[in-house]
Amino acid sequence: MSSTVEGALEKAATTVRKVRPTWPVVLLALAGVILLLALLRVITGADDVASSGTVRAAIRAALPIGLAGLGGLWAERSGVVNIGLEGMMIMGTFGAGWAGYQWGMWAGVAFALLFGALAGGVHAIATVGFGVDHIVSGVAINVIALGAAQYLAGLAFTGHPGGGPTQSPQVTPMSTFDVPGVADAAHSIAEKNWFFVSDLAGIVNGLTSRLTVLTLIGVLLFVLTWWVLWRTTFGLRVRSVGESPAAAESLGVSVYRYKYIAVIISGALAGLAGAYLVQDSTVYREGQTGGRGYIGLAAMIFGNWRPGGLAAGSGLFGYTDALRLRSGGESVHALLLLLAVLLVVFGLALFRKNRRQALVSAGAAVLLVVLFLVTDEIAGDFTGMTPYLTTLLVLALFSQRLRMPKADGQVYRKGSAG
Amino acid sequence: MRRSTKFAAALTAGILSLALTACGGSSDDNGSAKESTGSSGAKSDIKVGLAYDIGGRGDQSFNDMAAAGLDKAKSEFGVKASESEATPDEAESAKEDRLIQLADGGYNPVIAIGFAYSEAVGKVAKQFPDTNFAIVDDTANTDANVTNLVFAEEQGSFLVGAAAALKSKTGDIGFVGGVNVPLINKFEAGYDAGAKAVNPNIKIESAYLTQPPDFTGFNDPGKGKTAAEGQFDGGADVVYHAAGGSGLGVFQAAKAAKGLAIGVDSDQYLTAAPDLQPSILTSMIKHVDVAVYNFIKSFKDGDPLTGTVTFDLKSGGVDYSTSGGQVDDIKSKLDDFKKQIIDGTITVPTTVK
Numbered sequence: 001m002s003s004t005v006e007g008a009l010e011k012a013a014t015t016v017r018k019v020r021p022t023w024p025v026v027l028l029a030l031a032g033v034i035l036l037l038a039l040l041r042v043i044t045g046a047d048d049v050a051s052s053g054t055v056r057a058a059i060r061a062a063l064p065i066g067l068a069g070l071g072g073l074w075a076e077r078s079g080v081v082n083i084g085l086e087g088m089m090i091m092g093t094f095g096a097g098w099a100g101y102q103w104g105m106w107a108g109v110a111f112a113l114l115f116g117a118l119a120g121g122v123h124a125i126a127t128v129g130f131g132v133d134h135i136v137s138g139v140a141i142n143v144i145a146l147g148a149a150q151y152l153a154g155l156a157f158t159g160h161p162g163g164g165p166t167q168s169p170q171v172t173p174m175s176t177f178d179v180p181g182v183a184d185a186a187h188s189i190a191e192k193n194w195f196f197v198s199d200l201a202g203i204v205n206g207l208t209s210r211l212t213v214l215t216l217i218g219v220l221l222f223v224l225t226w227w228v229l230w231r232t233t234f235g236l237r238v239r240s241v242g243e244s245p246a247a248a249e250s251l252g253v254s255v256y257r258y259k260y261i262a263v264i265i266s267g268a269l270a271g272l273a274g275a276y277l278v279q280d281s282t283v284y285r286e287g288q289t290g291g292r293g294y295i296g297l298a299a300m301i302f303g304n305w306r307p308g309g310l311a312a313g314s315g316l317f318g319y320t321d322a323l324r325l326r327s328g329g330e331s332v333h334a335l336l337l338l339l340a341v342l343l344v345v346f347g348l349a350l351f352r353k354n355r356r357q358a359l360v361s362a363g364a365a366v367l368l369v370v371l372f373l374v375t376d377e378i379a380g381d382f383t384g385m386t387p388y389l390t391t392l393l394v395l396a397l398f399s400q401r402l403r404m405p406k407a408d409g410q411v412y413r414k415g416s417a418g
Numbered sequence: 419m420r421r422s423t424k425f426a427a428a429l430t431a432g433i434l435s436l437a438l439t440a441c442g443g444s445s446d447d448n449g450s451a452k453e454s455t456g457s458s459g460a461k462s463d464i465k466v467g468l469a470y471d472i473g474g475r476g477d478q479s480f481n482d483m484a485a486a487g488l489d490k491a492k493s494e495f496g497v498k499a500s501e502s503e504a505t506p507d508e509a510e511s512a513k514e515d516r517l518i519q520l521a522d523g524g525y526n527p528v529i530a531i532g533f534a535y536s537e538a539v540g541k542v543a544k545q546f547p548d549t550n551f552a553i554v555d556d557t558a559n560t561d562a563n564v565t566n567l568v569f570a571e572e573q574g575s576f577l578v579g580a581a582a583a584l585k586s587k588t589g590d591i592g593f594v595g596g597v598n599v600p601l602i603n604k605f606e607a608g609y610d611a612g613a614k615a616v617n618p619n620i621k622i623e624s625a626y627l628t629q630p631p632d633f634t635g636f637n638d639p640g641k642g643k644t645a646a647e648g649q650f651d652g653g654a655d656v657v658y659h660a661a662g663g664s665g666l667g668v669f670q671a672a673k674a675a676k677g678l679a680i681g682v683d684s685d686q687y688l689t690a691a692p693d694l695q696p697s698i699l700t701s702m703i704k705h706v707d708v709a710v711y712n713f714i715k716s717f718k719d720g721d722p723l724t725g726t727v728t729f730d731l732k733s734g735g736v737d738y739s740t741s742g743g744q745v746d747d748i749k750s751k752l753d754d755f756k757k758q759i760i761d762g763t764i765t766v767p768t769t770v771k
Contacts, residue, residue: 283639287472
């Protein structure tokens with residue numbers, strides 16, 4: 001039996017590994033993208049595409065989405081669909097705002113984790129303990145969390161300076177720091193306006209300056225999640241209950257316990273995503289999450305239920321969102337050209353394997369180039385869609401073989417292994 | 419198995435009812451609880467129903483201004499009032515129910531704050547032809563018993579646009595709108611015109627945080643910060659926001675970039691945190707309080723305002739703020755523009771070219 005589970009997981013892993021790029025390939029691709037951005041800057045004059053400000057804004061936009069998605073990843077790897085991420089994130093924003101304005105941002109983070117975990121616990125009790133349909137429970141959590149946060153905010157914040165039923169008093173944000181040596185050096189090179197080198201330096205500067213410890217923790221959690229889920233016994237068990245709970249149980253794994261743990265961690269991560277939003281904007285505000293929980297869930301699915309894919313998806317979303325907010329039509333217009341080039345590269349790579357798909361992407365590329373040439377700027381009505389469209393397009397093309405955990409979303413009752 | 423299914427059903431039911439009460443708590447049951455009469459002043463039989471937009475009393479902005487107008491009417495005329503507020507992402511029917519509840523409870527007039535009530539007022543006003551309705555920021559309804567209270571935001575925005583251009587050293591200013599809707603376009607149009615009246619060659623950057631029907635752009639300080647940062651990085655040194663709660667992010671970006679920001683709706687210098695105050699140049703004030711008060715007053719006097727009533731610079735419905743003293747040196751120039759708009763020498767456009 002043991003070999004069945006291990007074998008199944010191993011087999012699943014190898015099928016995925018076939019399309020999974022290795023480190024040199026990833027680095028080379030990154031260099032290629034930066035080269036493209038540098039070219040783009042020179043050709044179109046859209047200076048903002050690789051500036052440190054854009055990179056910083058991209059991280060800020062990407063992290064809450066990514067952390068929520070990471071929460072989704074933990075839950076779904078254990079076989080529980082978590083559509084309640086948005087609600088858990090709302091609980092996190094309230095916790096961070098409430099504790100944050102009284103005892104500082106770190107207390108806010110702690111309470112965000114706690115409140116998120118509590119909401120996760122409710123989801124776990126409903127789905128694992130009572131076998132409620134995962135979607136029903138998740139939607140219920142979204143509704144309750146919104147109502148609960150509104151109710152609690154009215155009680156907690158009314159009458160305090162700067163606070164009201166929809167907003168918390170201001171939270172003192174965490175102090176920021178630069179990576180010594182690197183940030184300054186990168187900044188001075190970025191100022192030089194050298195082709196490629198300055199673009200690279202701008203990105204490095206964006207990644208190494210004005211950081212908060214919370215940002216670092218957020219990034220490290222991606223690595224930690226990968227390590228725990230794919231490199232430890234505990235992680236193997238979590239994944240095994242998501243792939244084949246019956247087999248896991250027959251081997252003595254307590255399916256319920258692992259699901260409970262994973263879903264509670266999931267809630268805590270979504271809560272942390274909420275704390276990140278509060279730290280960034282220095283207040284809790286009603287409606288602040290703005291659907292980021294759902295976007296995180298989608299990025300996680302397109303990222304093939306893996307931390308790396310999720311990071312790429314939320315990063316891309318964050319980057320394009322930052323770009324269109326910062327400089328609007330101009331940068332988005334330049335982005336058309338970049339997308340066209342990527343589509344051509346993709347089409348060429350695919351030409352042998354799948355003619356039709358290659359032709360489709362080539363056609364799309366031609367369309368984008370035409371659009372680029374006949375317009376000067378993208379109208380405001382469309383720039384708002386950029387992050388959604390780009391992420392959808394790129395991820396849809398690159399994630400052809402999605403494989404979700406086999407028992408994901410299925411209700412498992414103890415003892416059904418027989 | 420059976421037992422757990424029962425448990426599950428009970429749990430789900432419990433959860434849902436809890437959720438409903440939680441939602442309802444903030445919106446529907448305020449009818450009797452918050453009913454109050456002004457302590458001083460003459461007694462009056464008038465019962466005013468006030469339906470706030472999201473945020474309600476205490477939002478330090480739009481809704482609070484409306485509440486201030488109501489409070490003034492309460493203390494001066496002794497009117498009774500019932501207040502209730504909208505919740506984010508609520509269904510259209512919830513807005514209708516709120517208005518019906520007020521009208522059904524004998525509240526007359528019923529005042530709806532915000533264009534979100536547009537359709538609901540249209541429907542409910544037809545059901546209650548004897549009740550007077552008023553809606554702030556919307557002109558879609560033409561029923562005889564609906565009064566549209568609107569503002570000449572473009573006129574106030576013109577003045578702060580002129581202030582931005584007069585204060586800008588780089589000749590580059592920015593505008594951050596919450597949601598790309600005609601109402602917010604009006605702010606941008608006035609701002610552009612005012613800035614160009616001072617400096618025809620000025621560069622104006624503009625960004626909207628979300629596109630309708632996504633209205634989260636009014637509540638997302640993070641996005642406000644990103645957009646304003648982009649404009650400051652691009653060379654702008656004064657940024658005006660018409661983005662509700664997202665404006666906080668614009669103030670933060672202004673502070674970080676050592677630039678200036680312009681507030682909206684209320685005098686935001688007064689409610690901002692002390693560390694942000696030096697970054698706030700002025701605010702475009704929209705006197706919702708005046709509109710609400712005047713409407714109630716006209717009703718009390720037996721001659722209710724009807725049709726579409728525009729509150730502009732002339733009637734004191736819009737203005738710029740001077741708190742903080744940062745516009746003191748250009749005040750004479752701004753007042754000059756104000757005079758020209760009032761006497762009709764300058765006509766401010768309402769749509770962006």
